[in-house]
Amino acid sequence: MKKILALAAVAALTAGVSAYAANPFSDVTADDWAYQAVSDLSAQGVVEGYPDGTFKGERNMTRYELAQIVARLMAKEDQLNAEQQATLDKLAGEYADELANLGVRVSNLEKKVGNISWNGDARMRYISSSKKNAADKYDGRIRLNVKGQVNDSTYVQGQFVNEMNFKDEATSNTKMAQIYVNHNFGKNVAVRLGRQPIVFGNQGGWQYNGLEGYDGAQASYNNGKLALTTGFGQLNASEWGDIKESDEEDATVLSKGVKDTDMYFAQGSYDFGFAKLGADYVKFQGEFNENNYDHYVAGQELYGINLNIPVQQFNVFGEYWKNTTLGDFDTAWNAGLSYGKADWKKPGTFDLSVSYNDVDAGAYFGGGTWHNDMLKNLLKWSNKKQDFVGATNLTFWNVLANVTLQKNVQLHAEYAFAADAENAADPDDSWTVSLNYKF
Structure with a gap:
């Protein structure tokens, strides 16, 4: 004008x-x-x-x-x-x-405008599966976030989600994925209660970043450089479900899965400026039985460390996880390089990363944020059959990319390839592409 x-x-x-x-x-x-x-x-x-x-x-x-x-x-x-x-x-x-x-x-x-604010996002996605003879997936999702400001120190956050499988017109569901209250004590300390987000693992949460987060409580401290969080609750998304005695719906549960086991966690990170170092600790409650199914979680303890080193437009990253309870198939690590940063408000901006991943079944507790399904090939106990399926170890390369096409519109793509599985057939390559919108 x-x-x-x-x-x-x-x-x-x-x-x-x-x-x-x-x-x-x-x-x-x-x-x-x-x-x-x-x-x-x-x-x-x-x-x-x-x-x-x-x-x-x-x-x-x-x-x-x-x-x-x-x-x-x-x-x-x-x-x-x-x-x-x-x-x-x-x-x-x-x-x-x-x-x-x-x-x-x-x-x-x-x-x-009142004490309530809204925002949301939508996604249209196609996934080519890595599993032999598995059908590809074409789906959509919309999320609406609502925040109610109770007072200067307290707010309530909620998230409504609808997911739809476009290949099956009957497959659609709407749910309340998150609802929690957050209370700030000054500028640096906060306490949360309810169903809330949580992230484990670099690359956006490959280890865990479930849509419904976890049910529980946490306390956090963040002064801009040092960030500390500790909490207790149950994760709400994982490939590892309960082991049952039979196929019957009301059959006796022999071993609880990740989603039904209480856990304590602690996270910390420090930004040195030239590098950022992070650490995670997870302890699942219950008594570990060495004769039990190894990858099941009762009494198991894991820790992880990660490092990010920015070099101008590049970022060198790596992570290591260890399950201290198991005696085998108990570690996971990755290393990679990324370039750029896709800014939702700046069309033409982009980021690209490539990583090598070596993941044991016992060090992965499911619910990661990657759209490709490569990690789902890891060992798990079938809910309806009392035998093992999948791999005990998986190595593969993974490429992730984002580009901002228009303001608040991004194209996301992933390609997982060159997979080598232990105690199972090697998975096919898996790729995915999606259009994502913010409003």
């Missing part, structure tokens, strides 16, 4: 705001149709010219320049009528990011 047209619209917004109108700009004369609007806005302190004393009304106005005008209008909102105030609120919402960069809080707008 030409600056002179934009300022004419803003002048209508400030009609009735008192000021002595005197035009200070050498390139705006009394013969110009917008002379009065520019003069009034200058007198009110809403617009400023360039250092050479000109207004340059023929130029396009940038978002940053308009955000400056909105910020100055916000300082005069007590003089606006209801209609003008509503228009200003819309402008403040549209230019919220630019106002934040100017150090202007849109607190009045936040109060006016």
Whole structure:
């Protein structure tokens, strides 16, 4: 929009705001149709010219320049009528990011829209399976996040999710995936209760990043460099289910799976600037039985360490996990390199990573965030058959990529290949591509 047209619209917004109108700009004369609007806005302190004393009304106005005008209008909102105030609120919402960069809080707008805020995302995805003779998958998902601000220190967060299998019109479900309350104690300490997100593993949570997180409680500390979290609860997503005595639905459970076993966890990380070091600890409750099914979780203890080293646009990363309870098939590690960063607000930005992964069944407790299904080839005990299926160890390469196509629209792709399985047939390559939208 030409600056002179934009300022004419803003002048209508400030009609009735008192000021002595005197035009200070050498390139705006009394013969110009917008002379009065520019003069009034200058007198009110809403617009400023360039250092050479000109207004340059023929130029396009940038978002940053308009955000400056909105910020100055916000300082005069007590003089606006209801209609003008509503228009200003819309402008403040549209230019919220630019106002934040100017150090202007849109607190009045936040109060006016109430204590509830919404956002969401949607995904359309295709997955080519790594499993022999398994059908490919074509699905969609939409998530709606709602946040209710209880007071300055407390909020309640919820997430509604619908997932749909486009290859089966009857397969669709809607659920409340998350609901938790968060209370902050000052700037650095917080406590959460309820069904909440949790992430284990680098590369976005390859070890665990289930949609429904975990049910439990946690306390955290974060000062910007040092981050510490500890909690207790049950994970809600994993390939490892209960072992039952028979195929019957009400059959006796011989061994509980990951989803039904209480666990204690602790996480910590420190950002040194030149590198970031992290550590994880997980302890599943119950008594471990060495004659039990090795990969099942009662009494098992795992720890992990990870390291990220940024080098300009590159990032070198690696991670190691160890199950201290088992005597075999008890470690997992990966190492890789990434480049770039896909920014949701900047079309054309992208990131690309490649990693080598070596994962034992006993060090993986399922529920990872990767879209390809390579890790599902690891050893597990069938719920309906009392025999082992899958691999005890799996090595493979994995490539992940994201590119921002438009503002709030990203293309995501993965390719897992060159897999080598122990005690099982080698899986096929697995790839996936998805379109993702934020709103």
